[in-house]
Amino acid sequence: MQLARFEASQAAEVQLLFARTFSDAEGPAEGELVGGLVRKLVTDTDPRDFLGFVAMEQGRVVAGIFFSRLTFDTPAEAFLLSPVAVQSDNQGQGVGQRLIRYGLERLKERGVTRVFTCGDPAFYSRVGFTPVSEETAPPPFRLSQPEGWLGQMLDGHEMTALSGVPRCVTAFDDPADW
Numbered sequence: 061m062q063l064a065r066f067e068a069s070q071a072a073e074v075q076l077l078f079a080r081t082f083s084d085a086e087g088p089a090e091g092e093l094v095g096g097l098v099r100k101l102v103t104d105t106d107p108r109d110f111l112g113f114v115a116m117e118q119g120r121v122v123a124g125i126f127f128s129r130l131t132f133d134t135p136a137e138a139f140l141l142s143p144v145a146v147q148s149d150n151q152g153q154g155v156g157q158r159l160i161r162y163g164l165e166r167l168k169e170r171g172v173t174r175v176f177t178c179g180d181p182a183f184y185s186r187v188g189f190t191p192v193s194e195e196t197a198p199p200p201f202r203l204s205q206p207e208g209w210l211g212q213m214l215d216g217h218e219m220t221a222l223s224g225v226p227r228c229v230t231a232f233d234d235p236a237d238w
């Protein structure tokens with residue numbers, strides 16, 4: 061399996077991968093929603109504000125992950141991890157954790173210091189995330205599951221508080237997605 065930067069030429073394949081994977085996991089409506097979100101993310105986002113990575117097997121994309129910028133009042137190189145998907149047949153083999161670690165390493169190389177995500181703490185704690193309070197790092201919108209707001213520092217420093225409600229990229233600019 062090869063891990064690599066997401067290329068714009070893979071947009072349709074990756075969108076389909078996310079739509080299928082989330083449809084299998086959470087039903088067709090979620091599949092459509094996440095597929096649409098990925099399309100917006102790769103077409104509407106300034107290339108400086110997002111990074112994607114893929115896992116390839118025999119020339120096909122089997123997993124993908126995206127990170128997009130969060131802009132706080134406090135100067136900080138902060139990104140949001142969302143979404144991530146491993147094709148249903150390839151799940152449970154460590155691909156997800158490998159791809160997340162790979163993405164975090166690439167972000168670190170680019171000087172990103174903080175990464176946040178919303179998700180299951182039991183899974184994301186395996187790749188370095190810990191719960192973050194909304195006082196330390198306010199999310200862009202009210203969270204439906206505040207216990208799933210997670211973060212990690214990539215530069216080895218302690219997480220310090222950030223001020224102001226951050227701006228996310230337009231693909232995530234819908235309070236219903238939070």
Ligand SMILES: CC(C)(COP(=O)(O)OP(=O)(O)OC[C@H]1O[C@@H](n2cnc3c(N)ncnc32)[C@H](O)[C@@H]1OP(=O)(O)O)[C@@H](O)C(=O)NCCC(=O)NCCS
Binds near residue numbers: 157
């Ligand atoms: C979540 C996902 C990316 C994990 O990738 P993966 O390659 O299957 O995971 P790994 O093989 O690296 O890790 C497997 C472990 O994570 C756990 N895990 C997998 N998906 C999980 C989830 N959604 N919630 C909690 N734990 C999960 C498994 O139970 C397994 O634990 P075990 O080793 O104790 O059995 C993948 O299962 C997936 O695409 N799921 C559907 C879409 C989704 O839920 N994406 C995440 C939200 S954006």
